[in-house]
Amino acid sequence: QKEVEQNSGPLSVPEGAIASLNCTYSDRGSQSFFWYRQYSGKSPELIMFIYSNGDKEDGRFTAQLNKASQYVSLLIRDSQPSDSATYLCAVMRGSTLGRLYFGRGTQLTVWP
Amino acid sequence: GAVVSQHPSRVICKSGTSVKIECRSLDFQATTMFWYRQFPKQSLMLMATSNEGSKATYEQGVEKDKFLINHASLTLSTLTVTSAHPEDSSFYICSARDAQRGTGELFFGEGSRLTVL
Numbered sequence: 491q492k493e494v495e496q497n498s499g500p501l502s503v504p505e506g507a508i509a510s511l512n513c514t515y516s517d518r519g520s521q522s523f524f525w526y527r528q529y530s531g532k533s534p535e536l537i538m539f540i541y542s543n544g545d546k547e548d549g550r551f552t553a554q555l556n557k558a559s560q561y562v563s564l565l566i567r568d569s570q571p572s573d574s575a576t577y578l579c580a581v582m583r584g585s586t587l588g589r590l591y592f593g594r595g596t597q598l599t600v601w602p
Numbered sequence: 603g604a605v606v607s608q609h610p611s612r613v614i615c616k617s618g619t620s621v622k623i624e625c626r627s628l629d630f631q632a633t634t635m636f637w638y639r640q641f642p643k644q645s646l647m648l649m650a651t652s653n654e655g656s657k658a659t660y661e662q663g664v665e666k667d668k669f670l671i672n673h674a675s676l677t678l679s680t681l682t683v684t685s686a687h688p689e690d691s692s693f694y695i696c697s698a699r700d701a702q703r704g705t706g707e708l709f710f711g712e713g714s715r716l717t718v719l
Contacts, residue, residue: 494645524708533695533710534646578646586651586659588634588699588708594645 493517494581496593503600509566511596513579516560522582523555523562524590527575534578537564569600605629606698608711615686616719622682623714625696631676632698636708637669640693652679686718 496513503509511525522541526534540546540553540562552565566573576595583591605628615621625635633654638646650671651659658671668690670682679698683690693715697708 531693531713531715533713535710536707539707580646586634588636588697589648589651590636590646590697590708591648592638592646594643 493591494579494593496577496579496596498594498596500597500599503569503598505569505571505600505602507569507600509569509573509598509600511564511566511577511579511598513562513564513593514560515562515579515581517581517583518557518560520560520581520583523553524580524582525551525553525562525564526578526580526592527573528578528595529575537577566598569598571600571602574599606632606696606709606711608696608714610714611712612715612717614717614719617687618685620682620684621686621716622680623694623696623716625679625681625698625711627677627698627700627709630698630700630702632679633676633701635673635679635696635698637671637679637681638695638697640695640713646695649681654679683716686716688718691716691718 524539525537528534540555546553550567554563576597578595579593580590607626609624635652637649640646649664652671652673654673673679695713696711
């Protein structure tokens with residue numbers, strides 16, 4: 491079982507819709523969870539992180555964490571074509587802050 | 603925001619040669635940096651944790667003698683791919699953690715695309 495699993499997609503939504511991205515992780519000791527966006531050929535850029543159960547909102551983005559189910563999700567409201575990218579879920583575990591394990595990513599396309 | 607710079611962004615080399623990639627934190631001190639490798643349409647795979655002033659910690663399955671990591675200062679870590687072969691062709695990305703921030707937030711470099719002929 492992979493440590494971090496994501497639905498690989500591709501996920502296609504119309505402009506203005508809500509895009510829902512999901513991620514599960516295997517290690518219950520995981521402490522913090524991150525969502526990154528990666529454009530083709532570029533390095534990842536952080537969207538948001540979450541470490542407490544529940545929801546965390548930042549603008550059009552909402553991260554949801556359920557540690558009991560080992561599940562984390564990202565909702566993108568009012569999706570824009572510029573949101574088209576690969577979204578990477580990452581999990582931090584262990585004592586070294588910043589040591590991340592990534593999922594394969596979900597490719598999102600927002601069409602006008 | 604914090605900036606991490608990688609150099610070179612692209613490198614092409616012949617099989618059997620060694621290639622050095624630099625990762626610099628430009629406006630903060632990074633006692634710890636991380637090196638990742640990403641093959642096309644694959645995830646970022648953590649290769650090693652680079653610790654300033656001490657030996658790097660490698661992930662399982664990563665050859666220490668092939669991927670040499672040096673973290674000589676608080677702002678610079680280098681990854682040397684020794685005796686590179688075509689299967690080493692990949693996108694190498696470093697990241698650094700700002701020691702002043704307690705969140706563990708990472709800042710990524712722009713990545714270095716290595717092509718071994």
